[in-house]
Amino acid sequence: MDKRWKALAVAAAILTLTAGGCGNGGAATATPxxxxxxxxxxxxxxxxxxxxxxxxxxxEEATDSAQASSSSGSSSSSSSEVLKQGMEGEAVTEAQxxxxxxxxxxxxxxxYGTDTERAxxxxxxxxxxxxxxxxxxxxxxxxxxxxxxxxx
Numbered sequence: 001m002d003k004r005w006k007a008l009a010v011a012a013a014i015l016t017l018t019a020g021g022c023g024n025g026g027a028a029t030a031t032p033x034x035x036x037x038x039x040x041x042x043x044x045x046x047x048x049x050x051x052x053x054x055x056x057x058x059x060e061e062a063t064d065s066a067q068a069s070s071s072s073g074s075s076s077s078s079s080s081e082v083l084k085q086g087m088e089g090e091a092v093t094e095a096q097x098x099x100x101x102x103x104x105x106x107x108x109x110x111x112y113g114t115d116t117e118r119a120x121x122x123x124x125x126x127x128x129x130x131x132x133x134x135x136x137x138x139x140x141x142x143x144x145x146x147x148x149x150x151x152x
Contacts, residue, residue, distance in 0.1 A: 083135040087112045095135055098143050099123060103151035122151065 083092055088111045096116055099105040104119040117133040124131040126149045127142050135143065142148055 080137055082137075083112055083140075085112050085114070085117050085133070092116070095120075095140065095143060098148075102143075102148055123148075126151065 081091065083095055090110075092112045093108060093110045096105055096108040096110070096112075096119075099116070099119045100108055102123065104123050105116065107115075109116075120135055120139070121131045121133045123129075123143065124133075124139060129139055129142060
């Protein structure tokens with residue numbers, strides 16, 4: 001019999017012996033386990049590791065975060081939060097108001113839907129930013145700045 005099979009059979013016998021004392025008043029009983037019914041041991045050997053490559057979105061968010069932490073702007077809208085489709089709230093409303101004042105968005109709803117995403121993409125393209133339709137710290141900084149380019 002292979003050494004691994006013997007080791008597995010011994011381990012199974014020990015587990016059976018140990019578990020046998022649980023339900024019969026403390027008396028341990030051994031139940032033999034046929035070695036033919038045991039599965040072979042599987043040895044997992046780790047392969048070479050590879051660092052994960054960030055997606056373009058993760059790269060931009062990291063760049064946005066790094067630039068936001070190095071900027072000394074005092075605007076309440078320049079947080080490290082990334083605004084994206086499906087979000088709502090005060091930060092979305094502020095961004096929409098600015099997009100509207102620049103001519104990219106028709107109405108302010110407080111909800112970041114497809115119209116807002118389209119407006120953000122247009123704004124990002126016009127202002128030479130990565131056009132992903134999300135407002136990260138870098139896009140927010142440009143959006144709220146006096147240098148933001150209007151739609152027309």
